[in-house]
Amino acid sequence: MATPYKQPPHKLTMIPGPIEFSDEVLGAMATPSQAHTSPEFVKTFQSVLQNLRKLFKSSDPDAQAYVIAGSGTLGWDIVSTNLLSPGDKVLVLSTGFFSDSFADCLKIYGIDVDVVTAPVGGVVPVETVAEKLKSTKYTAITITHVDTSTSVVSDVKAVSEIVKKESPETLIVVDGVCSIGVEDLEFDKWGIDFALTASQKAIGVPAGLSISFASARAVAKALARKETVFFASLKRWTPIMKAYESGNGAYFATPAVQTITALKVSLDDILSGSIDDRFAKHAEISSKFKSSVEKLGLKIVPLSHDVAAHGLTAVYFPENINGADLLAKLSSKGFTVAGGIHKALVGKYFRVGHMGYSVYAGHVDQLTKALEESLDELK
Amino acid sequence: MATPYKQPPHKLTMIPGPIEFSDEVLGAMATPSQAHTSPEFVKTFQSVLQNLRKLFKSSDPDAQAYVIAGSGTLGWDIVSTNLLSPGDKVLVLSTGFFSDSFADCLKIYGIDVDVVTAPVGGVVPVETVAEKLKSTKYTAITITHVDTSTSVVSDVKAVSEIVKKESPETLIVVDGVCSIGVEDLEFDKWGIDFALTASQKAIGVPAGLSISFASARAVAKALARKETVFFASLKRWTPIMKAYESGNGAYFATPAVQTITALKVSLDDILSGSIDDRFAKHAEISSKFKSSVEKLGLKIVPLSHDVAAHGLTAVYFPENINGADLLAKLSSKGFTVAGGIHKALVGKYFRVGHMGYSVYAGHVDQLTKALEESLDELK
Structure with a gap:
């Protein structure tokens, strides 16, 4: 069990x-060693796999959660090598750097990728998706729920409806790296086939875990195929996850015991209240931050508030202020924010995360104040 | 920075x-959040990459360490997809379950695997290796330095000498998952091309990191090829590792910040003294444990002490005692040891790890005493 732990000021x-992570999550990272097949850890991992069903709002017993040591990026490989084959046609809806990187990954595996690119700060219109689906038979469509490079949120529900209408055989793949735990995703109801994420975003756990959720038909497809990969093979991992979820240890590769224990603590916390309340709280704090930023005369990257994500905000630097100076000033006041990585806008904007612990601990208000002061001081 | 932390009795x-992990390592797991490109974390990762050169006893600036979120198993995929191509012939020296699993991974990637299997508890004779190398041109040879299923240690130095003599073009790949940090490995001097390991063994850090080291020619081979994988691609990771090692952040996939911070703490500790003294200390404690076990009338799985690994011991259950009862008795006395996983011997033996922190904290003597008491009580 985790020892009470209080993180130092930082x-x-x-x-x-x-x-940022809660004291409880960080304390769980320091859990003393447990064998990966010990009763203690089996119970932890069982809880995690059961709770992920709740996080993804899935009640289909044939759907399956996967937690594998790795990063969000590994999820792209899992999709490319378990649900797709070389030559398959895939429609990629691109809302920025991460959508394009997913396409790069698919291409490495010989997949025939058709990328539809949204204007910077916008999303791909559902009408365009419908047209593409009418003209071509795609094995899968990928939607980057929130592209972290632009802070744009795609309407997964609307896109899924179009797919179900125009091409129900097409697998719906959601890159939820920056959305799971902050944006609503109704896995079963919307008919999603695969959603991938990582531990260090809104799920609130240190980096090191690839977390994904597969529909019954995605699992069946993965199990039926000839394996072409080893570590990323869902054929290897499915029995392991099923064993742990039913309360038994199993071995393919050693799980990250401490990080999974931290994931248990975070999921327990996330699911201790209503998950919809959590999404609403993030939306409220996000709106408040975006309004504050706009009151300070700054412009956000999303073209409208309708397509602005709730877990982060990409903001253009003001014209009269050097971006690097602003980031340095914020750093001197005790805040690390991120530079921009969209290739069309590098150096022109910065990104602020407002997910999970920070939303509840008042960090967003503190940062807003520091941003206001920084802008004043740099005038 | 890590906060002072003391793990509870467990x-x-x-x-x-x-x-088992030290308090300092576990404390580092609870390091408050840092951006993966923050100056603080860049410094941590830089130190890790520099220190891994010392751990692998390499001074070749063109060799390269890699630390990737994953497990030891991921190292097999890295070898299969960066150093080899479908159709390549590879000689696998099998000393147990893990050697065979490495062969399974290679086969998944279309590699033409030639497995030479040692008798259970023994190693493949160097003469056999020489014969194989004389008769066939192999792209690579794989040596499982310590096969954790049998607790047998292979003589990597002797095998490498034979390879250099008979077929210097053949890449020498060492699975060092249960050897790096406890058995000597002279990466440059012996002419190793690729050694892979994981964080949770003798390196003394919670599971979640694939750690590997590649020779200049292995790096060159990986960089020159057409990529066939994404997450496991050394072509993607090489510039990232070089950036961090030279003190700059870079991004391909988010590194496991906390676990890498724990790795820094453990490597600092390992390298604070002579690494050869560390190996000698492990050999001493290992011999002592094996002698104690034999004095208790038990038989070890390795056919002789010459081929017995120094970081763990596989021991046959005594004939008059039920194995499960012995493991339960040890558990009731506060020790988790492992069952056997070699398919020829399942249920017939158990495995005790004596690596890293436990070797220095007196845990091995405590376990020896508990084992003696358990055997007495079960008579």
């Missing part, structure tokens, strides 16, 4: 992940 | 990994 990491 | 995990 610079607040308010980037779009890794985010 | 059952001692004395399996062949995850091992």
Whole structure:
């Protein structure tokens, strides 16, 4: 069990992940060693796998959660090598750097990728998606729920409805790295086939875990195929996850015991209240931050508030102030925020994460104040 | 920076990994959030990458260490997809379950695997290796330095000499998952091309990191090829590792900040003294434990002490005692040891890890005493 732990004062990491972690989560990272098949750890991992069903709002017993040592990026490989084959056609809706990187990963595996790119700060219109689906048979469509490079949120529900209408065989893959735990995702109801995420974003746990959730048909597809990869093979991992979830240890590769224990603590916390209340709280804090930023005369990257994500905000630097100076000033006041990584806008904007612990601990208000002071001082 | 931390009393995990961790290492796991490109974390990762050169006893600036979120198993994929191509012939020296699993991984990637299997508890004779190398041109040879299923240590130095003599073009790949940090490995001097390990064994850090080291020619081979994988691609990771090692942040996939911070703490500790003294200390404690076990009338799995690994011991259950009862008795006395996983011997033996922190904290003597008492009580 985790020992009570209180983190020391430190610079607040308010980037779009890794985010700030609670004392309880960090304390769980320091859990003394446990065998990966010990009764203690089996119970922990069982709870995690059961709770992930709740986080993804899934009640289908044939759907399956996967927690594998790795990073969010590993999820792209899992999709490319378990649900797709070389030559398959995939429609990629691109809302920025991460959508394009997912496409790069698919291409490495010989997949025939069709990228539809949204204007910077915008999303791909559902009409365009419908047209593409009418003209071509795609094995899968990928939607980057929140592209961390632009802080744009795609309407997964609306896109899924179009897919179900125009091409129900097409697998719906959601990159939820920066959305799971902060944006609503109704896995079963919307008919999602695969959603991938990572531990260090809104799920609120240190980096080191690839977390994903597969529909019954995605699991069946993965199990039926000839394996072409080893570590990323869902054929290897499915029986392992099923064993742990049913309360038994199993071995393919050693799980990250401490980080999974921290994940248990974070999921227990997230699910201790209503998950919809959590999404509403994030939306409220996000709106408040965006309004504050706009009152300070700054412009956000999303083209409208309708497409602005709730877990982070990408903000243009003011014209009269050097971006690096602003980041340094914020750092001197105790806040780490992120530079921009969208290739069309590098050096022109910065990104602030407001997910999880920081939303509840009042960090966003503190940062808003520091931003106001910084702008004043740099005038 | 890590906060002082003292782990609570707990059952001692004395399996062949995850091992017990020091308070300092566990404290580092609870490091408050840092951005993956923050100056603080860049400094941590830089130190880790520099120190891994010392751990692998390499001074070649063109060799490269890699630390990637994952597990030891991921190292097999890295070898299969960065150093080899479908159709390549590879000689696998098998000393147990893990050697065979490495072969399984290679086969998944279309590699033409030639497995030479040692008798249970023994190693593959160097003469056999020489014969194989004379008869066939192998792209690589894999040596499982310590096969955790049998607690047998292979003579990597002797095998490497034969390879250099008979087939110097053949890449020498060492699975060092249960050896790095406890058995000597002279990476440059012996002409190793790739050694892979994981964090939770003798390196003394919670599970979650794939750690590997590549020779100049292995790096060159990986960089020159067409990529066929994404997350496991050394072509993607090499510039990232070089950036961090030279003191700059870079991004491909988010590193496991806390676990890498714990790795820094453990490497600092390991390298604070002579690494050869560390190996000698492990050999001494290992011999003492093996002698005690034999004095208790038990038989070890390795066919002789010459091939017995120094970080763990596989021991046959006594004939008159039920194995499960012995493990339960040890558990009731506060020790977790591991069952056997070699398919020829399942249920017939158990495995005790004596690596890292436990070797220095007196855990091995405590376990020896508990084992003696358990055997007495079960008579």
